Amino acid sequence: MTIDRRTLLSSSTLALFASALPWRLDARAPAAAPNLFVGTGGDGHTYPGPSLPFGMVQLGPDTDVERWATCSGYHHGDGSIMGFSHTHLSGTGIGDMLDVLVVPTTGPVTLTPGPLDNPDAGYRQRYSNEIAEPGSYRVTLESGVHAELTTTDRTGWHRYSYPKGPGHVLIDLSHLILDTSDHAPLVDEASLAIDTDGTITGSRRVFRWAKGRRIHFALQCSRRPDRVTFYGDGDAEQPAGTTHVSGKRLKMALHWNDAGAAPILLRCGISGVDVAGARANLAAEAPHWDFDRTLRAARQRWAEALGVVQVEGGSADQRTIMASALYHAQLAPTLFSDVDGRYVGLDGQIHTVPPGGAAYSTYSLWDTYRALHPLLTLIAPARTKSLIDDLIRQTQQSPYGPLVWPLQGKETGTMIGWHGVVPLAEAQAKGIPADYAAAWPAIAKRSFDFKAPEQDNSLAREAYDKLGYVPADQVFESVSRTQEYAYDDWASSHLARAAGASADADRLLKRSGHWRNVIDRDTGFARPRFADGTWWTPYDPVQLGHMPKPWWRDYTEANGWQATFLNQHDIYGRIAHVGGDAAFAAKLDAFFSAPSTLPDNAPPDISGLVGQYAHGNEPDQHAAYLYAYVGQPWKTQAMVRRLCTEMYRNAPDGIIGNDDCGQMSAWFVFSALGFYPVDPVEAAYVFGSPLFERATVRVGTGRTLTIEAPGNRADTPYVTAVSWNGQPWTKSWIDHRTLSSGGTLRFTMSATPNPNFGAARADRPPSFGHSA
Template identity: 65%
Template structure:
């Protein structure tokens, strides 16, 4: 994410001060038609640092068949960036919106140019097999582009199989299968690939397997590729691009390629079906059964129909056409993951590397960006797709049982990456339980308990510093990196784990976890009102500067996780009234929030690009602060939440490739927009309540499953009327500035009356959101 300085919010202590600071809202075309689903723009997020991709996939599918414009560097995390302007080829697996890259498996390069075995560079595409392109088109389930060699490339997908259709001009052409292609940090980074093989079977199916050691270190991928036309000849290339023996039916080694030649590639379109599996080639072959025969167009139609059903979950009127497109695109991006990880027969690879078989009807999933997605993506699924939320919960319980590291942190393709801090899968479990998702939560408790109490339990990067956390109540900044954020996040996980302990009948453990969930107090210095690094001897870092990332100047040693002292100060989600008291009460805390949004938008030189989308020191482009605009509701100033949320919805999202501030992070940035544009947000998902904000659209219809519908109305809404005057729920006056999931999930009518000036709605103490006390 790039560092972006937004104009400052002149948050004052009076209603008029903040109202003036908000300025004029953008003009909006008002709609009077019935709520409808808009078409998403798949290129939103493919520029800037959104790290999304435009290719073909199904909701939560295993295959993401998409063009790769680059495979090296930060902005190649998804394999695609709209500024690159040349395409390497089309690979079958991609990550959406992540800040770290992997995948890009089984690259297919269709071309009429001479055979080249290297990709070339974005600066000099002609030095390799890259091709410039034109006439690019993307929609859910279908992608099309014309390559410079004249090939028209079309892509679609089933859940586990990618389908290609290449239309060549008359004359020779070939397909290069680059099985050495994968994501790299830099163009010269050596990626270790083991056990690679390519084999052409007697039935004409090309199969391959490899093990890749990068982010998800040691993950395996297997594929089976079937062509509609038999090539006139095929050549295999081994390590260092050494040709295999003439007439060979395969090759093995580390970095492998195959070229399939057609003397008249233009005689008829060449269709390809590629099934994938993390288990074995047999699983990949079985995936081909999802697309019987050669019916590319029928598969496109089926994909469109599937996506139409999913994207019909939220319909709106009002706002601008651009905002309606942003909403539809955000909804699309929330369904890019977690991604399917089990074969058709139910087999999958557990986090202990054992091949397991699921009970009938169950599925395994991968690509859980839990540090990001516990905040809004998973709560959104709990609301609009409770069936998927239940699947994810069952899967996370299994992964907790399977894993040698306990509750997952960032599992990808059967590997625990240990990325980010904490073990926030327990937050997803606690949130789901609070909202009525039925599962055997107690089954996860034994391994959760090991992570929570056993200091001998194996650590990952995400779980370092547990021993001093348990013994001293905080993590010393002179011993462990990111100590402040770790302490706060471990405290939140303790809070969530206590819920699971209760369900398992472990009351004493639950009590201890709740006591430890108050450890956040030990890294927020009440004397200065900031989250502050603390050393092993109990002393605080001095002189303190909240803009800095930590007490040491080295870029790799920080005291906060993708944040600085300002942002970490507001990280607590589960004990908000305890935090408010820690700061000295409502007025002091409200003033602290004001100063947060009003501080100069400056960052030190060693700040990571993740800290982006600044309003004062609030960084909307990164997740630690996503709940903070809603915290005014807890101190009786909900109108400030309303003004800020409306501002963020209109300023931080655009309908162009650079339309997402920061990485989309597997749908978290998108889920924040969806919730906030509807008028409510889960500031603490584990409480099972939503804090009310400011609805962006005039009306919305939200499908909740089982025939239930939530209807949101914003009476008198306009760009310059962001303030809630009153609320009605199912026709009756609603005084609270929050509403429970239990109520919303039943369906009904939530009506906001909007105005140009702040009101007293929801300011009374009895109308503020609940927050469980920390011990």
């Protein structure tokens, strides 16, 4: 069965913190600070702990590991904290990570956390005074310990202020997400040791989601413990004087007779390569014991990252949501190479990046190719260059070719398609320099060699090639597969042409039209089709498929309604296929106004319904912008404004679905600015409805994009005119080259629509390389 995101889960610085944050003092900074608790409630699956932009370490509190709601390890309102671990996933629908749990507390040593509904039964602690800001987190635990956290790229920093008397820190190397798994034990080997200089090191191999990934750490204490106790499998206490233990479920306790005499600092480096890498990362990034210095540096990094977009107007909550979305859009992909450039490749081998390069993990590509990567291409082209170089290297190294969902040196193969080709094709189309041809042989193998190794994400490629679609009676999620394989063919055709493989490019371009073969002309819906060419009957677009078993669905995290608008390329071909502009517009109208009912076997990912449109999941997040392609952009404007105001809130449950490594947040950033990349490979942005009166966006060194919408209010969602650098702009879209060059984009807003703006065929967005 497909890897489904739901199924696979689960003091001394108070004055400093009270002072104004760096970005509030910087003239380039956003008008509001982000709320790091946005998305930590509901099903947002974000975490509030500190990380640097795209950092390797994501240090933060864990509240539970047994529910889908706690894929990130944290859920707002849980009421107790288990401890602080060094790695977290932001917004994913599957849980993993939570490496190297540190538990500062007092009293007798307790080796298990206990259940969420009974914190007194284990080392869990109730908490108060919880504050999270970019680069920092602090909280007071019921033991009286005041905890403060910050990070560098590869190290986590802790400062614990204990009450007077003894205290200890428990390091739990058995802590991890506890949802179902087909591998037992979940940790099959682990080690803990303490050196003569007091440095604590350890490793473990984990079979959670990224099966067999390894993590290594090196940790130092500012005050040497008075004694250390090791615990082996079964929580067996090891003899006094033990300096090393190995097994599967390991723990150790560091004891101080007078923990409250002075703050206890911990600094911990991690590595995916080996303990030597963790030691080197620690030595390079933590050469001192000045916690406040590290904190200031983290805040400054975030001030620079958040300062790329500044907005004026809108409500105070909307400005906070914007800053929060920009924050969450810069957490992943995560750094995965050590300071010496080493990283574990998807082939299981250790590689070294070229000087100045970096390797990354946590590529949620089925989600993030749509808006997150295009956003970074616009606001962080240097980061995009680093990511693209890494994607090319890892595409070459992976036994499967184009990346799908790699996590810490393991290709999870999660979701369908091989969408690693999309950020490559997008960056190539937008002028990011890279050796794209180097990735082509691996892409060609995935595209044409049907005997090549495959995972669930790429099943039935041969049938897709021969029949023109994936047959629903042979392979699950066949309709979505056909459409998403076709989109990957579209992206790959660009890379083939860039590599000089013209014949392959033509073949892929033709094959990218296979979406037609699962869109029934008679009904206008995406519909399961069997190997003999017949359609599933009786057809119901609300259902997820023709099979009663919930895992055998014909769509991926969608139903027939939602899959009908999945296509992002060849939109004019799609419009013609169902009868022209009027028919397509009517189908869109029906999509957004149909009853919001779902079958009982619908996954929770399908959320945030407006009619049958589901904003809380990715397949249709471009759909509101499709009205522009039939000359009705005013409908796009109204719906985008509605989605911006109804689907996002300044609250823990303020993201309507999983944030998915920043994709949901990136959608908001784009849409609140006033445009969106319907097809990232097309290198064009379709206008929507800007949310603010003014925004300034740094789009590269020395280039600024200014977006103006004077007098914009909650009751003025409609765009009646647009100008670019003072000249009238009649199109309902703008190309990347123009926008990224910097300038002033000005929207004239109104409470009533202007049906003439963008209606002419010459003014409609391009698609499939063609105008309307």
